[in-house]
Amino acid sequence: MKKLIIGNWKMNGSISFVDVILESIKSPDVVIAMPNIFLAYANSKCPKFKLAAQDCSTFDNFGAHTGEVSAHMLASTNCKYVILGHSERRSTFEHDNVANILIKLNNVISNNMKAILCVDENYEALLDAQTLSFIEAHRDDVILAYEPLSAIGTGKTLSTAEIAHTLSELKAKYNNIQTIYGGSVNPGNIADILSIEFLDGVLVGGASLKLNDFQTIIAAAG
Ligand code: PGA
Numbered sequence: 001m002k003k004l005i006i007g008n009w010k011m012n013g014s015i016s017f018v019d020v021i022l023e024s025i026k027s028p029d030v031v032i033a034m035p036n037i038f039l040a041y042a043n044s045k046c047p048k049f050k051l052a053a054q055d056c057s058t059f060d061n062f063g064a065h066t067g068e069v070s071a072h073m074l075a076s077t078n079c080k081y082v083i084l085g086h087s088e089r090r091s092t093f094e095h096d097n098v099a100n101i102l103i104k105l106n107n108v109i110s111n112n113m114k115a116i117l118c119v120d121e122n123y124e125a126l127l128d129a130q131t132l133s134f135i136e137a138h139r140d141d142v143i144l145a146y147e148p149l150s151a152i153g154t155g156k157t158l159s160t161a162e163i164a165h166t167l168s169e170l171k172a173k174y175n176n177i178q179t180i181y182g183g184s185v186n187p188g189n190i191a192d193i194l195s196i197e198f199l200d201g202v203l204v205g206g207a208s209l210k211l212n213d214f215q216t217i218i219a220a221a222g
Pocket of ligand 1: 205206
């Protein structure tokens with residue numbers, strides 16, 4: 001199966017960069033998680049392009065929740081994936097605890113999108129019993145992204161053997177669920193990372209903001 005390449009722009013990007021990406025990237029295996037404010041624009045320019053959001057509200061549909069964006073609203077922009085539980089959110093916003101991530105998982109999947117659920121080295125604690133049974137029931141709609149804290153934005157990845165070890169544990173525990181890796185993926189290490197057994201794709205932060213680097217990563221995935 002082709003590897004999934006997901007770019008995570010975090011709080012970066014602009015309308016002009018959206019234009020550049022839509023014109024330059026044609027692979028159907030690429031997904032871009034851009035700030036919500038760009039999603040409807042990107043979809044109107046290129047409805048086939050696969051879009052992701054970087055989070056959603058615990059509230060769904062509509063309501064008096066100032067500043068919130070629901071999974072229902074994200075789905076209305078033709079967004080197909082939502083990243084949940086990124087460590088940058090878990091560490092900054094207490095609200096992104098295990099119980100609320102489970103609510104968000106449910107909102108994403110009930111709006112017919114897939115969840116990209118991020119976990120770090122501490123995945124046993126992040127994936128509690130309730131999350132485990134939810135994931136088991138929705139195995140095809142959840143992608144587990146293993147993102148070791150030491151690798152995010154640092155330029156240092158774990159060894160390929162270490163990554164393979166964790167991905168194999170996650171696959172075994174979660175009935176062969178899709179597993180991707182994220183953390184300092186770049187043009188220099190993408191070939192090694194793609195060779196990792198049990199890897200179904202990559203989540204790319206910083207390098208997804210540099211067009212040449214991102215194109216090299218996409219090309220490596222074939
Ligand atoms: P990075 O970020 O590629 O810049 O390390 C990855 C991520 O946070 O998803």
